[in-house]
Amino acid sequence: MHDFELMRSLHKKNDTKIVLLVMDGLGGLPIEPGGPTELEAANTPNLDRMAAAGTLGQTIPVRRGITPGSGPAHLGLFGYDPVEFEVGRGVLEATGIGMTVSKGHVAVRGNFCTVDAEGKIIDRRAGRIPSDEAIPIVNKLQEIEIEGVDVDVRPVREYRFAAVMSGKGLSANIEDTDPQQTGVAPLPARALDSESEACAGYFNQWITAAREKLQSQPKANALTLRGFSTDPGLPQFPEIFGLRAGCIAVYPMYRGVSKLVGMELIEFEGETPEQEFRVASQRWNDYDFFFIHIKKTDSKGEDGNFEGKVKIIESVDAALPQLMDLNPDVVVVTGDHSTPARLRSHSWHPVPALLWAPETARADAEKTFGERACGRGGLGTIPATTLMPLMMAHANRLDKFGA
Amino acid sequence: MHDFELMRSLHKKNDTKIVLLVMDGLGGLPIEPGGPTELEAANTPNLDRMAAAGTLGQTIPVRRGITPGSGPAHLGLFGYDPVEFEVGRGVLEATGIGMTVSKGHVAVRGNFCTVDAEGKIIDRRAGRIPSDEAIPIVNKLQEIEIEGVDVDVRPVREYRFAAVMSGKGLSANIEDTDPQQTGVAPLPARALDSESEACAGYFNQWITAAREKLQSQPKANALTLRGFSTDPGLPQFPEIFGLRAGCIAVYPMYRGVSKLVGMELIEFEGETPEQEFRVASQRWNDYDFFFIHIKKTDSKGEDGNFEGKVKIIESVDAALPQLMDLNPDVVVVTGDHSTPARLRSHSWHPVPALLWAPETARADAEKTFGERACGRGGLGTIPATTLMPLMMAHANRLDKFGA
Numbered sequence: 001m002h003d004f005e006l007m008r009s010l011h012k013k014n015d016t017k018i019v020l021l022v023m024d025g026l027g028g029l030p031i032e033p034g035g036p037t038e039l040e041a042a043n044t045p046n047l048d049r050m051a052a053a054g055t056l057g058q059t060i061p062v063r064r065g066i067t068p069g070s071g072p073a074h075l076g077l078f079g080y081d082p083v084e085f086e087v088g089r090g091v092l093e094a095t096g097i098g099m100t101v102s103k104g105h106v107a108v109r110g111n112f113c114t115v116d117a118e119g120k121i122i123d124r125r126a127g128r129i130p131s132d133e134a135i136p137i138v139n140k141l142q143e144i145e146i147e148g149v150d151v152d153v154r155p156v157r158e159y160r161f162a163a164v165m166s167g168k169g170l171s172a173n174i175e176d177t178d179p180q181q182t183g184v185a186p187l188p189a190r191a192l193d194s195e196s197e198a199c200a201g202y203f204n205q206w207i208t209a210a211r212e213k214l215q216s217q218p219k220a221n222a223l224t225l226r227g228f229s230t231d232p233g234l235p236q237f238p239e240i241f242g243l244r245a246g247c248i249a250v251y252p253m254y255r256g257v258s259k260l261v262g263m264e265l266i267e268f269e270g271e272t273p274e275q276e277f278r279v280a281s282q283r284w285n286d287y288d289f290f291f292i293h294i295k296k297t298d299s300k301g302e303d304g305n306f307e308g309k310v311k312i313i314e315s316v317d318a319a320l321p322q323l324m325d326l327n328p329d330v331v332v333v334t335g336d337h338s339t340p341a342r343l344r345s346h347s348w349h350p351v352p353a354l355l356w357a358p359e360t361a362r363a364d365a366e367k368t369f370g371e372r373a374c375g376r377g378g379l380g381t382i383p384a385t386t387l388m389p390l391m392m393a394h395a396n397r398l399d400k401f402g403a
Numbered sequence: 404m405h406d407f408e409l410m411r412s413l414h415k416k417n418d419t420k421i422v423l424l425v426m427d428g429l430g431g432l433p434i435e436p437g438g439p440t441e442l443e444a445a446n447t448p449n450l451d452r453m454a455a456a457g458t459l460g461q462t463i464p465v466r467r468g469i470t471p472g473s474g475p476a477h478l479g480l481f482g483y484d485p486v487e488f489e490v491g492r493g494v495l496e497a498t499g500i501g502m503t504v505s506k507g508h509v510a511v512r513g514n515f516c517t518v519d520a521e522g523k524i525i526d527r528r529a530g531r532i533p534s535d536e537a538i539p540i541v542n543k544l545q546e547i548e549i550e551g552v553d554v555d556v557r558p559v560r561e562y563r564f565a566a567v568m569s570g571k572g573l574s575a576n577i578e579d580t581d582p583q584q585t586g587v588a589p590l591p592a593r594a595l596d597s598e599s600e601a602c603a604g605y606f607n608q609w610i611t612a613a614r615e616k617l618q619s620q621p622k623a624n625a626l627t628l629r630g631f632s633t634d635p636g637l638p639q640f641p642e643i644f645g646l647r648a649g650c651i652a653v654y655p656m657y658r659g660v661s662k663l664v665g666m667e668l669i670e671f672e673g674e675t676p677e678q679e680f681r682v683a684s685q686r687w688n689d690y691d692f693f694f695i696h697i698k699k700t701d702s703k704g705e706d707g708n709f710e711g712k713v714k715i716i717e718s719v720d721a722a723l724p725q726l727m728d729l730n731p732d733v734v735v736v737t738g739d740h741s742t743p744a745r746l747r748s749h750s751w752h753p754v755p756a757l758l759w760a761p762e763t764a765r766a767d768a769e770k771t772f773g774e775r776a777c778g779r780g781g782l783g784t785i786p787a788t789t790l791m792p793l794m795m796a797h798a799n800r801l802d803k804f805g806a
Contacts, residue, residue, distance in 0.1 A: 065792030381783030
């Protein structure tokens with residue numbers, strides 16, 4: 001029996017509230033041997049109080065040694081084994097900005113780039129043009145018409161956009177056109193199987209038309225496409241777990257993966273932890289489960305900014321009382337993966353996790369929220385996919401298995 | 404997707420060096436309740452320094468509670484789930500002494516034994532006759548001719564030999580002829596399915612001929628056969644992980660399993676840790692991955708010699724600087740299983756493991772290499788098969804999974 005079947009057969013109604021608070025890329029590394037990680041260095045009295053009362057552990061996002069992208073890492077937190085349930089980048093990106101990717105649609109992520117007179121890429125991100133420069137350029141691409149298909153194009157952020165092609169007989173097994181280096185021209189869309197040849201052909205027509213529209217641009221005079229993909233038809237989170245689930249996230253990727261699993265995307269203004277927690281308080285009665293996503297821990301990690309990451313963690317901690325005043329029944333605080341400032345990138349290291357549930361969490365000996373303490377914590381080192389069943393159990397939302 | 408597929412799709416080139424240092428049967432038990440294990444009793448300043456800088460953990464060789472033989476235990480360390488990938492003892496033994504076991508060949512491990520006038524076994528190991536007594540006896544067996552097949556016989560060590568039968572229509576599902584007790588005669592080779600009947604028949608002809616050749620021997624006047632098996636066709640390690648892999652091991656079993664997974668067997672003289680580490684330094688540029696096997700920790704454990712095992716561990720520690728001076732990027736020190744001197748045998752206990760990688764290992768709070776510290780270590784208690792992906796990650800040889 002698949003673990004989802006177990007959940008479907010055991011979940012029961014309750015009025016308990018669960019919060020999954022994800023600080024993106026939370027896990028870190030010391031800068032100096034023997035020194036603290038970002039989370040250990042941060043002054044987090046509220047998280048430490050929760051750590052003392054709750055149970056600590058470490059999660060493995062995908063498999064040991066595997067560095068996950070954001071999409072797979074979040075699927076894991078939502079209970080979906082990301083090796084079993086693969087979702088393409090194009091679908092994630094498009095869904096995340098509110099585009100619909102239905103069965104038979106093919107979504108792709110686009111980057112504007114700068115090419116020289118010979119058509120060779122000199123800047124893979126078109127000088128990171130700001131969003132307000134990119135929007136009118138995307139609007140020009142929107143005008144392109146290809147016979148036999150519709151291509152919807154929308155800006156994502158800065159030099160990035162998403163495109164969704166709809167029509168008949170489309171298939172998405174197509175290689176990226178991004179050569180992943182400068183000094184060479186963007187590649188054509190190349191089908192990897194015969195079913196995808198028609199779709200690749202349409203995309204190549206579209207690319208040709210797009211190059212004409214872009215040629216007068218000073219920076220964004222060309223584009224590359226990555227992550228051709230279609231709706232993966234994921235089993236739906238509310239049905240698996242019997243939870244009305246709301247997503248409080250700012251960035252498209254996280255909203256995208258939440259939508260794909262069937263969570264409701266909560267619309268709001270702002271992006272600070274206080275603002276996100278306030279949204280939770282405003283919508284507290286509408287959902288059983290809140291996924292709250294904090295992006296900037298990851299961004300600071302990717303910038304190699306140890307102190308910056310520490311400060312973001314501290315800002316989350318400072319805002320926490322507002323969330324805890326709502327009297328949630330179960331709170332998990334964790335990351336989707338590690339992004340040590342020392343490495344300036346996502347990594348494979350286990351992710352610190354804190355399970356707080358005042359009625360049922362079995363306290364371990366650990367009193368602070370940090371990597372070393374989590375490594376000794378009572379949850380052990382567990383697959384990220386097991387957090388959902390644990391939260392369900394602590395929320396008294398699972399029946400006994402067998403008599 | 405099989406985890407090997409994940410490795411195949413994610414591995415990338417780098418010039419980093421990985422060392423897997425296996426002290427056979429490393430895990431132990433205290434002699435007195437509350438006392439130290441062999442590893443804890445050993446004075447290991449170099450390993451302790453690596454433990455403080457690195458991350459500790461415990462590995463489960465096969466499954467919790469399962470005591471592994473050497474073959475499965477090493478397959479696990481190489482990343483192969485030994486329950487999924489079964490390799491027969493005959494194949495391991497034959498491959499380990501340089502014999503070729505191809506598809507359709509049937510290999511078997513032989514023991515000389517001593518039988519009385521009635522043909523009943525009185526010594527299952529023929530008085531443990533030394534290798535130089537056994538070699539001429541094996542040469543006699545080499546003369547045997549059976550119509551329809553070839554049988555190649557080679558000495559292994561002391562009373563042990565290996566035989567490989569080649570011919571048409573051979574199948575290896577055949578019961579051991581070793582009754583595993585004295586006072587009874589060796590059993591005939593009995594096929595367990597109809598496909599194996601021809602092969603069992605050939606082996607029984609060969610046994611009859613062998614008994615004639617052996618009847619004048621004072622000790623080795625009979626034989627038993629165990630582990631009938633054929634080439635398992637394992638996926639190849641260098642291809643799965645993208646590593647040029649070299650095996651530095653003295654004993655046939657470990658060389659055998661290394662060869663089966665596609666490692667190169669490095670030829671050398673000597674068997675001390677210093678000698679093995681010197682080989683690594685001599686061949687440092689030829690490989691990305693070195694498997695270095697220390698046998699005597701296991702032998703001392705099987706002898707019930709606690710102090711002897713302690714001394715072997717200390718001799719490895721003393722030689723370690725020679726290895727570390729090569730500046731490897733990732734070193735794992737572990738065992739293939741536990742062999743507590745107290746039990747005088749392999750056991751199912753978790754195996755201490757130390758992961759050292761100066762750039763990326765996340766130090767835990769543990770400062771010494773021993774069972775108790777490993778049980779609290781930051782790696783957690785993990786399947787032995789996950790060490791390979793971890794080593795690959797720390798050697799920066801894996802791409803990100805998903806975007």
